[in-house]
Amino acid sequence: MDRLTNTIRPYAWGSTTAIPTLLGVAPTGEPQAEMWMGAHPGAPSRLDRGTGETSLSDLIAADPEGELGAATVARFGPRLPFLFKVLAAGAPLSLQVHPDLAQAREGYEDEERRGVPTDAAHRNYKDPNHKPEMICALSPFDGFCGFRRPEEAADLLDGLGVDSLTPYADLLRAHPEDAALREVLTAVLTADREQMARTVTETAAAAERLGGPYAPYAALVHHFPGDPGVIAALLLNHFRLQPGEALFLGAGVPHAYIDGLGVELLANSDNVLRAGLTPKHVDVPELLRVVRFESGDPAVLRPEGDAEEVYETPIDEFRLSRFLLAPGGASRTLPADTAQILLCTAGAPRVGELELAPGESVFVPAGEKAELSGSGTVFRATVIV
Known part of the structure; x- marks a missing residue:
């Protein structure tokens, strides 16, 4: 067995204190968002077996069956199938979804065929793999996950008393569940940007005044003023995990983390389609192809077993x-x-x-x-x- 040296990613949304507190070191003052453990090429863990430090990815590439086991290589190929992280959110992450395996392969092959550079800002698919993931809380952990039931979302919108939200509430009540959610999310993400910015400003003022269930949404505007993702997030469930509780996020489930420290385990992929709460590229048609318009309460997981x-x-x-x-x-x-x-x-x-x-x-x-x-x-x- 080998002690790992891991890379900490300094994404802007990261907490400045949570990972240093876990590690027992002084904060640097800079955000520390994720500590990666694994063999992802973007930041592989490092180890030393007595001949000098090497990356875990190189070690596995040199002897896949010896490091991973023959059964793992036969089923998943000659690479570690997962990426393990400590995730520390001090500000909201982007509102996003991940593709299923068929969508990822199709999207990756299409962008390869069209010659889209892998590092291009508008590239959606970095690899041909899906990205199911799980977040397990180490501290109280807040976020958004999955669609509210359309009538519940309509009631939430109406409760804000913002006139420009009324058409969305009406649409949510006028159509079957999947069609209603699709139509409203499409309308929000394709609305005139200036008009949407005014709606977001009015929504933020109302949410701050009302507090309670609106408080998590009001906080988004301080980070992303005018972003249509603020309105899209109102369609989603707000959740709070207690330490030891977890959520599994399958393909097509919209989600965004807001605040907290947790361990995250995911398939070894970097495919993300964003809906908002980000300055990065948002590909609305591709997003709508991938999103699963299914509503329901987030299924909180608690560990089962005795010793393990x-x-x-x-x-x-x-x-x-x-x-x-x-x-x-x-x-x-x-x-x-x-x-x-x-x-x-x-x-x-x-x-x-x-x-x-x-x-x-x-x-x-x-x-x-x-x-x-x-x-x-x-x-x-x-x-x-």
Whole structure:
């Protein structure tokens, strides 16, 4: 097993304090948004097996079956199928969705055929993979996820008392669920920008005055004045996770994180289609092709199991579980059939001979047994084969 050195991404929406507090280091004053653990080419973890530091991606490329296991390579190819992160939101992330596997392959092949540079600002598909993801809260964690039921969204809009929102509320009540949500989101994202900016300003003033369920939406305007994503977010459920609770986000589910610290586990992809709350490219036709216009309450996940608490999801590219190790408790030997990354978030647990502090992680290659002992909290990321 190998202790990992991980890259922290300084995205503008990141908290300036949450990741430094977890790591027990002084803040730099700059935003620290995500700590990446894994073999993504954008920021692979690094390790040293006695011959100098190398990237985990290079290590896997040199011996995929030895590092990942033959079953993992046979099913997912010669790369680590997941990316593990610590995510610290100090400001809202973009309102976004991710494609399913068929959409990602189709979109990627189309942009490749048209010669769109991979690093172009208007490129939608960086790779031909889907990006299901899970966020598990380490602190109270706020965001938006999935569509409200159309009548609930209409009532929320009407409650603001903003005349320019009335046509959207009327549309939500006039059509079947999926058609209503599609029509309103399309109308919001294609509206005249100056007119929409005025609507957003009026909406923000009303939301700040009313507070309560409108407070999360009012906060968006301070970061994105005039952005149609503010109105689009009113169509979505607001959620708050407590520590240990999680959400799984499948393809086509619109979402945006607002504030909080969590661990995120996702398929190894960077495909994002944005609907707003961002200065980045918004491709409305492609977004509407990918969004799933289904409403319902967010399904909050809680871990199940005894020694190893598992967060159950419907996909196999990743599997997230948690160990709460009590002082004086029995050690636990983990299965060795697949590669895994172990992350400490509290206490001073041991993985074999390695003692971990909060924020530290290790990579355990397939075939190597890992024994957990000591006390603290350890999250385990692996795959299902």
